[in-house]
Every structure is written in structure tokens, then in C-alpha cells.
Amino acid sequence: MCLTQKTGEMEQILEVKNLSVLRVEKTESISILNDINFMVKKGEMFCLVGESGSGKTTLALSIIKLLPKSFKIASGEILINGKNILEINEQSMRNIRGKDISIIFQDPSAYLDPLFTIGSHLQESYHGKNENKKELISLALQEVGLDSEVQTVYPHQLSGGQQQRVMIAMALINKPSIIIADEPTTALDVLTTRQVIDLLNAIRLKHNPAIFFITHDLELAMKTGTRIGIMYRGHIVEIFKPGREKPSHPYANILLGTIEGKDTILELNFKKNTMDSKQMQQKCPFFDMCVEKEARCKKTIPFVWCDSETGIRCLKNGRNTQV
């Protein structure tokens, strides 16, 4: 039922193929991302869910080619609108950033330069022609529900929610085809979180950019995502469509259990994980904690696509299709 090759091309904004990222230290290199495969299509809200340290931010930074110096992309392809950005130079990449792809970060106050006004931030974010700059900036602010007067103000004079709205205004000002949102609501309270999510969704429905939404909150992802990727220790272990099917990877099931209140499974999660990166590449990353493991799980498990949109990295890949 599952295919090793995915079929059916749709409008793919972002496609990541066999991406592996290492962190190079003095004596050794540690595998941070391992054979990542996924794509994000036009206008969809793709949610990436994973626990802290699973490599979500690393993946986001890989996509805009802004990894810290110690990180190296070992292999793979990252296609934005069909162009492999790993093969283009820094100057061309700068033309893509903010224009075709933009990103919103976790803690907005840290990502706004304290010495410059909101207006100055917006102006340098805009890459288009100068004539309609002013109107477009006001329009972008209006779109995120902020007054045009906010331009004269400095970042520290705004609340966290307002700052995040400014980040969103900057992200959408050039009408990018994809917006990456890396845990954009983690630093915000529940109500502001709701507002920011609604805003992102409204923008998606109006301008049709794809949104690559990173979160550690599966419940939130289930509510808002059109597709969900589950990440575990540098691997995407499953991609599924909420509403159409339940995830079937054992780790995804554990995550689902936590939001359904099955605390028996939670204990498993706290068990110390003792695998090092070399072993991790050889066997299933979830091997030590998996309750359903078999002897054959001790070899490399590839990610396989079940259809054009969903896939899994598990030998037990008979997908549960009831809603």
C-alpha cells in the first residue's frame, strides 16, 4: 500500500529531500537532522510537532540557510519553488529570504532590534519598489490588526502579542509563498496565542501562502494543521492528515495519548534515552522506548510515502484510516 517513491506533483512551495544536518565539534560530529523528507504545498498549514531538542529549529534555519557556523548540511536537497537553495550562493539566497520565504520566531522581543523603530524594521523588510512602500507598510500593519502609528514606536514599547504581530507584518509584507513560524506563540499567553493563530490562519486563507508551523503542542497542531509531521530526535517519523487518519507511529501514538490523558504511556517518555548518534543512524531512533519493537527494527528504517501527502518511518506501517 505504501510506496517508496511519492507520486503526484502538486504545487509544492517547499520540498525537503533526504536532508541530513550535522553539528561539527572539535572531535566528533553529531547528527542533528537525519534523512528528513517532507514537502509543503501551496496554501496549506503544515505543522511540525516534536519535543524540545528534536531539531525543529535546526530544520527551520536549514530552510533559510542561516544555520549557526557549527552546523553543516551533510546531504540532501531543499527546494523552494523548485529551486535547490543549497546550490545557490549567498547573494541569491538573500534575494529569496524575506521575499519568497519568511520566518517568525519564538520570542518576538528578542528578534526585534531594540534600537530601531517598528517603522524602520518594516521599511527594511520591504523589498519591492519604493513608490508604494508607505501604503504597503500601512496595509501590512492593518492586516495584523495594528495601528499605522505603531511605526514611530520602539519594540520595548509594545506587548509580546503586538511584537509578534509586527513580526507577522514583516513576514507577509513581500507576499512570500511560504511563512515559517517557529513556535510563534510559546512566549505568549493563552488568549494572545489564540489571536496569533487565528491571524496566521486568516492570512493564509486570504493570501494563500503556505505556513510551516512549528510547535511542540500536538493538540494545537491537530486543531489548526492541514497536515502534521511528527519529529523525534532528528527524524520525521510520520506525516499524517488530522481528521482523515490517526497517526500510527508508536511515538506519535504516545504523543496523542498525552493529549487524550493516557498517563500510563507518559512514564515511557521519561525513560532515559541512551542511544548515541551512530547507533541512532543504524536502528530506529525510537527503538529503545518502543513497546512494539521487533528484531528487524534494529536496522536502518527508511521514510516511506503512503500517498502523495502522508508517510511514515516505521516497519509497522499499516495505517489506521478510520477517523
Next chain:
Amino acid sequence: MKKLVLKRLLQLIPMLIGMSFVSFIIIQSSPGDYFAQMKMNPEISPETIESMKVNFGLDRPILVQYLLWLKNMCKLDFGVSFAYHIPVRTLIKFRLKNTICLAIFSLVISWVIALPLAVFAGYREGTFIDKIFSMLAYLSISLPSFFVALLFVYFISKTNLLPLGGTRSIFEVDASSFALFKDYMEHLLVPGLVLCLVNVGGLFRLMKNNFIETFNTPYVLAAWARGVPRNSVIFKHALRNALNPMFTILGMEIGGILNGAALTEIICGWPGMGSLILEAVLSHDLYLVMGSLVISGFLLIVGNLIGDILIAFFDPRIRIS
């Protein structure tokens, strides 16, 4: 902003009073005084010395002496130097001018050299060229100023490249002001370069660390992510933020010009405050010591104030709170 300056200037008064009181007590209760040296001189009669003491009010209790001094201070009368027999104010005015010229020269040159190099090296952190600069900076930091000064003096005296000691070699009445200026600058060059050399390494290192730190901040990452051109990221976001802590350093350097330059001035024979204070302390020239202390305290506070004003001016988080 105005309030900040006013508040700080008002704070200056009790600080200066407290500092001068403590210094006065310490100087006057330390063993020996200027007149003890005079007594060794058989040509001066004990009566003369006694009448001098009365003239200076030094026969009164210490507290009264201090209050008298303070009263005169308020009229900007610093008293008369025992050794020079001229008003302390006149003495200090001449010497202070030289020290300030020296300080401004070395400050400007070392900042103009250190800051751009720091940004250059910080942007290329870990490369060969960065390592070379770091090594030179380390050398500059580890060499003591008196040693560099002695080396310079030795070198100049061997080669006669520049005049040594004093502030002028031209004494003609009809010398043009340009010739006088050039002459003054030539005298200034030796102590000025010594101070530069000692100062530049530390500044470089501070600025480089600031730059690297801001270059790795989230808002710089976000600027890259928005597709901001490289020069804007470096000079607008990273550099501007890296400069902020340097304003405090600048204030501290302005405040410390008397201490910072003293040794160099003495070794290079530059007639600044350094040698004046040293002589005054050694000979117990009370009012000269007190006058110099007040000036140095004043500079310290004003220097820090300048630093604070600059920060408040350039950092909206402080300006608009």
C-alpha cells in the same frame, strides 16, 4: 534627559564634599607637613614659618581648616601653593590644559584605530587575520604603560626624531600660530602615542567581543532572515548595538584621564597634572593636592555623566521608559 543631567550634577556636590573631606583629614593627619621641610632650612627663621602657618590658617583645628578651605572653594579659590607661591588655580589651569590635550589626542586616535579593526576582526572571527590582531591586542594589554613610555623615550633620545619633554621648543615672539601649534603637537606625539598603544588593545578586545556578541543575537539573525543586505546587518544592527556598552567605557576613560596618563606624563616629561600631583603629594603641598583631587573627582563624575548621557541618547529603552 534634562532631569537626568540636573540630577547627576546635583549629586556631584555631596560627592565632592565627602571626597574632599576624607582626603583633607588623611593628608593633614599623616605625619610631616610642608613646614617640617622648611624647618630643616637654617636660612628660614622659626618665626617666619610660624607667621606663614598663621597666614595659611594652619594653626587652627583641622575641621576649621577644612571648612575655611571649603568656603574658599565655593568661590573657586583653591588657595595658594606652598611650593610655587602662586594660586593653585593658575597652576592647575596650565597643567590641566596639557593633560586634557594629551587625553583627547590619545583617546581619539586609539578609538579611531580600535573600533574599525574590532568590527573587521569580529566579522572574521577565528580567521588568521583575526588571530594576528588578537595577538597584537594582547601585547598592547600586557605591556605596562611605564615600560612602553621608557622604550619610547629611549628610542626618541637615540634618534632625535621628535622633541622630548616640555610643550614647546619655539620661543620667538613672532612665531606664527601654526608653527606654535605644530611645535605643541610634536611635543605631544611621544606621550600621546604611548597612551594610544597602551589603550588600543583593551578597546579592541572589548569592542570585538561586543560585536561578536551582538552579531550572534536573535535580532541580527532575524535581520538576515528578512533578506536585509549584508552591510545593513553589520553596520546598522550589529555595530550600533555593539557600540552601546562602549559609551560607558568612553565615560570611564574620560573620567580616568588623570590617573591613566600620570606615569606616562612623568616619564615623558609632559607638564600635565600627573607630575604636578606627584610633586604636590611628595612635598605635602596641601592646597595643591586638594585642588588636584577636586579636579580629578570632578572629571571622574563628569566622565561618567557623559557616558550616561550618550547611552540615554542612543538607547531608546533608556530614553523612553
